[in-house]
Amino acid sequence: MSEANIANKDTVLVGKVLEPTMNKRFDFNSYPETRKFLDELAELSKREDYYPNINFGKTYANVSIDGEGLAVLNERNSSFIVEMHALVSTTVAK
Amino acid sequence: MSEANIANKDTVLVGKVLEPTMNKRFDFNSYPETRKFLDELAELSKREDYYPNINFGKTYANVSIDGEGLAVLNERNSSFIVEMHALVSTTVAK
Numbered sequence A, B: 001m002s003e004a005n006i007a008n009k010d011t012v013l014v015g016k017v018l019e020p021t022m023n024k025r026f027d028f029n030s031y032p033e034t035r036k037f038l039d040e041l042a043e044l045s046k047r048e049d050y051y052p053n054i055n056f057g058k059t060y061a062n063v064s065i066d067g068e069g070l071a072v073l074n075e076r077n078s079s080f081i082v083e084m085h086a087l088v089s090t091t092v093a094k
Helices: A031-048 A067-075 A080-091 B031-048 B067-075 B080-091
Strands: A022-027 A053-056 A060-065 B022-027 B053-056 B060-065
Touching: A022 A080, A031 A053, A031 A060, A031 A080, A031 B031, A060 A067, B022 B080, B031 B053, B031 B060, B031 B080, B060 B067
Parallel strands: none
Antiparallel strands: A022 A060, A053 A060, A053 B053, B022 B060, B053 B060
16 A cells, blocks of 8 residues: 555645645454554554544544644654554454 | 434435434543543444444544434434433543
8 A cells, every 4th residue: 555545635724735634544344353443543642642533433444634633743753654554454354 | 412403404315214414522621531432432332233433533522323323223212322422421520
């Protein structure tokens, strides 16, 4: 999954050039898997003190990081996004 | 909080008269409170075998139950919505 196909193109703040909002959808095999991912993402949020908007149902979670959030993560040189993707491999059964 | 002011008016399925989608926003004082609410809502979902779409950030959670979901809960005479509201009183510090 290349980084390019993650970001999509709806820029958020008028008059301030920001990274586009990043929407990333994760699909799971079961509700327990979804819960495990969300619990680990919560720990990551606390570690990085960054709380993206998360939309989830029984077997999916959609994480949205707006332009401002991306700018903050960039400034902090945060590994939030990379670690978020890594969570999937430890959560989803192959 | 009367039931009336919970539902709002964007009907979901064309050609099939359904209850409007119910969107209910809960605000919290801290991330731990948000987490506690989400964990208890997860237990309720498992008990009732019903998994609404949930959108959350650091100190809010928005629960959406579409027309189809409301119809299912109605058919099952489920107490999901009432119990969901009751969770707030056990979660949010006064």
